Amino acid sequence: xxxxxxxxxxxxxxxxxxxxxxxxxxxxxxxxxxxxxxxxxxxxxxxxxxxxxxxxxxxxxxxxxxxxxxxxxxxxxxxxxxxxxxxxxxxxxxxxxxxxxxxxxxxxxxxxxxxxxxxxxxxxxxxxxxxxxxxxxxxxxxxxxxxxxxxxxxxxxxxxxxxxxxxxxxxxxxxxxxxxx
Amino acid sequence: xxxxxxxxxxxxxxxxxxxxxxxxxxxxxxxxxxxxxxxxxxxxxxxxxxxxxxxxxxxxxxxxxxxxxxxxxxxxxxxxxxxxxxxxxxxxxxxxxx
Ligand SMILES: [Zn+2]
Numbered sequence: 211x212x213x214x215x216x217x218x219x220x221x222x223x224x225x226x227x228x229x230x231x232x233x234x235x236x237x238x239x240x241x242x243x244x245x246x247x248x249x250x251x252x253x254x255x256x257x258x259x260x261x262x263x264x265x266x267x268x269x270x271x272x273x274x275x276x277x278x279x280x281x282x283x284x285x286x287x288x289x290x291x292x293x294x295x296x297x298x299x300x301x302x303x304x305x306x307x308x309x310x311x312x313x314x315x316x317x318x319x320x321x322x323x324x325x326x327x328x329x330x331x332x333x334x335x336x337x338x339x340x341x342x343x344x345x346x347x348x349x350x351x352x353x354x355x356x357x358x359x360x361x362x363x364x365x366x367x368x369x370x371x372x373x374x375x376x377x378x379x380x381x382x383x384x385x386x387x388x389x390x391x
Numbered sequence: 392x393x394x395x396x397x398x399x400x401x402x403x404x405x406x407x408x409x410x411x412x413x414x415x416x417x418x419x420x421x422x423x424x425x426x427x428x429x430x431x432x433x434x435x436x437x438x439x440x441x442x443x444x445x446x447x448x449x450x451x452x453x454x455x456x457x458x459x460x461x462x463x464x465x466x467x468x469x470x471x472x473x474x475x476x477x478x479x480x481x482x483x484x485x486x487x488x489x
Contacts, residue, residue: 261400261454276454277399333392333404350406350452 222317222379227327227386231316231367235289237282237296239272241305246280252299253282253292264346264359273346273359281357286311314357315375319382320365323389328358328366330385331378338363351378393467397450398458398474411447413437414459415479441465445479448472 222230239249239257249272250256257272257280258265264273270288273281284292289311296307319327325336331352334341338360346359346367354377357369370378393405419425419433438444444464449457461470461479471480 276456279455333406347400348453348455349403355452 222315222375225383225386227319227321227323227389228379228382229318229320231318233286234311234316235282235284235286235292236309236311236314237292238308238310239280239282239305240278240307241300241303242278244303245300245305248299248303248305249280249282249296252295253284255282257282262345262347264344273357275346275348275357281310312372314369314371316367316369317375317379318361318365318367320362322364323386324364324366327382327385327389331381332356332358334358352381354378393469395448395460395469396472397453397456398472399454399456400450403450403453407450407452409449409451411449411457414445414447443470447475 222228224230239245241249246257246259253270253272255265255267255270255272258274260274261277262274264271266272269285271283273283275281282292282296293309300307325338328351329336332349334347334349341360343360343362346357348355348357350356351358351368351370354370354374356374356378357367359367359369361367368378394402395405395408396402397408416433419429422430425433441464444462446460446462447457448460449455457475458472459475459477459479460472462468463470473480
């Protein structure tokens with residue numbers, strides 16, 4: 211399945227302002243405080259309760275998407291371990307845990323024009339004062355839903371549903387035509 | 392663009408939200424015991440207030456949550472937003488029931 215998806219999805223070509231990010235293991239977690247505590251122990255990162263914030267430890271991250279919804283991101287190689295560890299930790303706790311590893315594609319928009327490029331299609335205030343490092347949220351990029359996560363002053367991790375990737379990157383590339391060479 | 396204050400995420404652009412119609416409509420506890428008129432009223436009849444209106448909104452392209460808002464339908468101004476299950480802010484002039 212993973213191999214098939216890799217073959218059929220458009221590759222993200224590296225550019226000065228764009229970097230592809232490696233395939234990842236992703237889980238959509240829904241649940242309350244009890245589920246968050248169980249995941250914190252098994253996953254090693256406590257799902258944040260503050261709205262629109264991401265928490266990381268090592269290569270694993272937990273992103274707040276809603277008051278009872280988090281996205282867990284880990285290296286692809288952790289997939290098999292997590293597939294048994296997370297359900298085991300959550301046994302008996304009301305929750306929903308869905309493997310969405312291959313649903314979305316991640317890439318990074320970076321450099322001094324990162325904010326400017328994203329502002330072309332995203333209605334949020336992306337100034338670092340309004341959208342600080344560590345903030346993450348679902349939002350829109352033109353007509354596509356995206357997940358936006360600022361990982362550094364000049365770096366954003368973008369996750370889009372697989373079939374939207376080409377649309378988002380094409381629009382970013384068109385905007386980038388206006389960048390100084 | 393309107394800025395709508397999501398009770399979970401804070402102020403966010405209108406593009407991320409979906410309108411959900413009149414707020415505070417309770418589903419009849421026992422639908423099989425309602426008359427056709429009562430059921431019709433529950434399903435279809437809305438107050439269509441000119442003025443301050445309590446309505447449901449969903450932060451569809453954000454946290455995904457439904458919440459309630461008081462909006463003046465003559466000016467399109469949002470006066471307050473509050474979580475589902477909460478009552479409208481005290482002192483508001485909302486007419487939410489038919
Ligand atoms: Zn929200």
